[in-house]
Amino acid sequence: MTKNEPIYPIRTAAKLLNISVHTLRMYEKEHLIIPFKKSTSHRLYSQSDIDRIKCIRSAINEDKISINGIKTIYSMMPCWEVMNCSKKDRSNCSAYLLHSGPCWAVKGDDTICASKDCRKCSVYQDYGECGSIKKFIRNKLTEKE
Amino acid sequence: MTKNEPIYPIRTAAKLLNISVHTLRMYEKEHLIIPFKKSTSHRLYSQSDIDRIKCIRSAINEDKISINGIKTIYSMMPCWEVMNCSKKDRSNCSAYLLHSGPCWAVKGDDTICASKDCRKCSVYQDYGECGSIKKFIRNKLTEKE
DNA sequence: TAAAGTTGATATTTATAAATATCAACTTTT
């Protein structure tokens, strides 16, 4: 059982988080989370999904950041650095070319991400923690010096 | 007359922006803007202050980003790159060490910024435009390759 | 001298974001 393994059905996840299932579906619709979906369309949430949602709720309730604010912060993640995209890869990638949502929400058909499962991508899996995007940017800039 | 020259008193700025003077003072208190203050404490706003506020209001009213969301986005600006800070400069700088406000709101006493006028700093002056922080990060990462 | 401005504190209003619920009609799981 790893933190990325999808194990919790929606009601369980909602209980773990003390929120409604509607809220979980709403967060997904807003592209804040990407739960696993079985062939039957049933959602399963991983521990790292749960942790990401905790951070999201802390941002909303404690830091008073709106959902759209969170989306914008997610859009600032230089995913092309995580993915080591070439110049060509970037040339028509919406995430690189300054759109306003998380990369997984704006990927287009002719990108290297198009055929990939974003829920398994390091961008989604490894940077769900509060503050991790800023940390990533800082470290990346520093290590390039 | 340059865009950074402080020329508009508060009532004029409020009229230009179609907002109240209270709101201007509130934005300042929230550290979103740094108007010039005369020796008499009277505020003067520059054209670039006005432009920054337009972007702030567009973020709030159209993009539905909260004020704290804007603050967090501002906190993601790698000011140390603008300022070309050394490792030593960074070592006890709150902006580098991950605080949650704009650098001009969190600078401490023993930083290279401590004795500087933040309203004249390139970080404040040149990156007030919507999307400019993300663009800066992108370009900085790209140029370091 | 009236108007414009300051500071600080407190109060009010208003629009609305976020969360939640309801309904309907279905499928899947236990």
Add this chain to the structure above:
DNA sequence: AAAAGTTGATATTTATAAATATCAACTTTA
């Protein structure tokens, strides 16, 4: 078979962020 889940759509509630105002007592500007 009941419970849990799906989708889509719509409605409601609630807390509150953001904006604005008021008051007081002062200073500065035109």
